[in-house]
Amino acid sequence: MATDRDSVLEAAVGVLSRRPTAHLDEIARAAGISRATLHRLFPGRDALIGEVGMLALRRLASALDTAAVEEGDAHAALRRLIDEIVPDAMLCAYLTGESQLYDDEAVNDLWEAQIARLHALFLRGQQQGVFRIELSAAWLSEAFFDLLAGIGWAVQDGRLAPRDATFSLAELFLGGALRTPRPH
Amino acid sequence: MATDRDSVLEAAVGVLSRRPTAHLDEIARAAGISRATLHRLFPGRDALIGEVGMLALRRLASALDTAAVEEGDAHAALRRLIDEIVPDAMLCAYLTGESQLYDDEAVNDLWEAQIARLHALFLRGQQQGVFRIELSAAWLSEAFFDLLAGIGWAVQDGRLAPRDATFSLAELFLGGALRTPRPH
């Protein structure tokens, strides 16, 4: 049973990612609590969805912090980021897929801040000569997130083994992003 | 004003892709018709969404046909496919993103048939030695679609110039998928 807020939010993601229009009853059941308690924790559907977005963004920000993406070689930094973020790939997938989150101002601000950090990482990598300059840093950022979301889906749906997730993402993306491919 | 069904469906994608829960009023307005006429063309919301999915799948199947993905060198076939499908990237993005479509049996069957063709293309490419075998054909198929959807979003939101779309998709994906990267 999930009593604390974050546990409920994780359960909510599990349901909402598959069916964004799922009823609150279903979400409450997935979290192992009643609809009344769910409503006590989050006053309304919008609040719940917004909190889910904020949770995902906190995880993303945390991964960016832990990976120290602002420091050192951009290639190594990106590999550190992949290691950190892949476990939360599904959360990021929900983040990109749920367009309703774009209405939430707090979510939007934090989202753009994190995207900016990712964008800066690719820009720095291009200046360092490790990332290709034919592809814009904006597109690299977006593509990275698209593949990260894809990893999340593939793992959740059982199409990809969890232990292959990091490798599959890193190899495919870096192969296309690095200026000198596959210098393992 | 969009009188024929396909025009309405295209307008519907434009709205539904951004807000999957958009009201029928909004969709009708986007198509330039009244809600009454919309309901005459498609009896209900589910029917409309299902038809949108079928339209997207028809386009995808058509692109796979025109590109003749079953014939010749897998690398060249994939490049032909990219050229054909990029204009309908947004349609494919909606196809992958709208989980509600998975409930529609007709959509599901056609979807899996096209995915199978894509999967076979990558498998053939791996056997031909042009695609990497460290990455599963299933993951290559999924990743290709993820990036295709990303292209659709980036172009629609103005983050990527339409004329860069094909290049950006091909270069990034092929860089990661090809066994010998960038033999232009």
Added chain:
DNA sequence: TAATTCTGAGACACCGGTGTCTCATTCGAC
């Protein structure tokens, strides 16, 4: 011009999800 068909605007009831409340029960603290 006249007739037919199609469309748009509006009104209306139905329905399902949500928000809110109550109350019995259970869990935890002291």
Added chain:
DNA sequence: GTCGAATGAGACACCGGTGTCTCAGAATTA
């Protein structure tokens, strides 16, 4: 063991979207 807080189950009304219908006006055709 007792008290207080929290939870679950249920009931209820509200609300918005949808499905349906009607009718007037416009477009097309004869």
